[in-house]
Amino acid sequence: MSNRSVTSFKNSEALASGVARALVQTISRMQRNRPTASDDGLVRLVLTGGTVGIKTLRQLLVLDHSARASAEDFPVAAIDWNRVLVFFGDERFLPAGDEERNDVQARAALLDHIEIPRSNIFTYATVQEGQAADGESLDKAADSYAHVLQREAPDGFDIHLLGMGPEGHVNSLFPHTEELMDPQGTVAAVRNCPKPPSNRVSLTRLAVNSSRQVWFIINGEAKKEAAQHALAADSSGQWPAGMMEGTEETILWVDAEADPQS
Numbered sequence: 225m226s227n228r229s230v231t232s233f234k235n236s237e238a239l240a241s242g243v244a245r246a247l248v249q250t251i252s253r254m255q256r257n258r259p260t261a262s263d264d265g266l267v268r269l270v271l272t273g274g275t276v277g278i279k280t281l282r283q284l285l286v287l288d289h290s291a292r293a294s295a296e297d298f299p300v301a302a303i304d305w306n307r308v309l310v311f312f313g314d315e316r317f318l319p320a321g322d323e324e325r326n327d328v329q330a331r332a333a334l335l336d337h338i339e340i341p342r343s344n345i346f347t348y349a350t351v352q353e354g355q356a357a358d359g360e361s362l363d364k365a366a367d368s369y370a371h372v373l374q375r376e377a378p379d380g381f382d383i384h385l386l387g388m389g390p391e392g393h394v395n396s397l398f399p400h401t402e403e404l405m406d407p408q409g410t411v412a413a414v415r416n417c418p419k420p421p422s423n424r425v426s427l428t429r430l431a432v433n434s435s436r437q438v439w440f441i442i443n444g445e446a447k448k449e450a451a452q453h454a455l456a457a458d459s460s461g462q463w464p465a466g467m468m469e470g471t472e473e474t475i476l477w478v479d480a481e482a483d484p485q486s
Contacts (some may be wrong), residue, residue, distance in 0.1 A: 227294035228455055228474045232483045236276050236443040239479045243441055246477075247383070248291075250437075251308065252301040254382060261436055262379045270311045270427070270435070272395075273326035274387035276443045279438035281334035286340050289340045304339035309376055313386065314346040314414075314426035317357050317365060323348075324421070346372050357423040358415050365425050366467050372475040373410050373431065380434030380471070384427075389419070392450035392463035396426035400461045403428060410434075429467050438470035443479040451476060451484040 231246075233239040251267050254260055257283035286387050297395055316324050323329070327347040335345060349365035351357045360468070386394045396414045397404040403412040407428035414424040432438060443449050455476055457464030468474070480486065 228320070228457065228469070228476065230476045230478060230483065230485055232478050232480060232486070234477050234480050236279065239242045239441065239443055239477060240276055240279035241283045241400050243280045243385075243439070244287055245475045246439075247280075247284060248287050248301050249304055250383065251262055251303045255307055261377070261382045266309055267379040268309045268377045270313050270384040270432045271326070271330050272313050272385040272441065273329060274441075275291060276441050277385065277387045278329050278333050280385070281330055284318060285334045285337055290404075305338050305344070308344060310335065311373070311377065311381065311427075312347060313384065313432070314424055316421050317351050317362055317423040318421060318426055319347075319353070320350040322350075344474070346376060351423075357421075358439045359456050362413045362415070362423055362425070369425060370409055370411040377434075380431075381438065382435070383437045383439060384435035384470070385452050386432070386438060386440050386465070386468060388440055388454065388465050389448055389469060390446040390450060391418075392465040394454055394465050394468055395432070397429065397464045398423040399447075399464060404464050404467070405461050429464075431469045433471070435470050436472045438468055438474045440462065440465065440468075440474075440476045440478075442476060442482045445481040445485060447482045448484060451478060451482050455484045 256269050291300050308467050312326050315326050318325050348369050355361045398418050407430050410431035412426050412428050414426050416422055417424050454461035454465035
């Protein structure tokens, strides 16, 4: 079991800013010093959606632009986006361009505004017109992304960002569900999800737990109890976050209201 730690900030804005700064420092250090998960100098980063997750990406964009603007006069730590591979923890199985999709939100907040090759961004398949969102196409979307992971992240990820719900769900893995308790691979097709939309594609805990570092980003008093179970590594299945951990480090980044130690 990896070491679990808590870093607390006064509010969600400070939380997003703090995580963004930590990402810049950690990724740039990995790129300088190696080894990365596959020891090839490429940092494999898994993004999360949600309000605070997207806030973090916006703060990351601010830091990236500041670093580029001051690079000649005042060199500071910066991410070499040419050497970052971006993945997504889960996705709503919706048409391309739907504003509820995590990839659409991530592009608007960060990815469309930084110097990262489009080929470095790995998104899930979209539901096509005329397809049933809960049908065979959903299973094919999961299988397709599993093949992407096998090809692009055969040794796991370097950093996996995770948001968390009040009941402790992470990605699209909810308490006591089959996808959580009995994963059959690295990617699952999720039907009848308790949180709409009901059809999703999600990395499983097998994929999450292949990450060197797992970073939870948690805000709000409603999530404090779940954060306590995450910190305690509760493996009962009642609190999915407790079953997720990095091979080297697991960090709970929280605001004051969600702080499990307060």
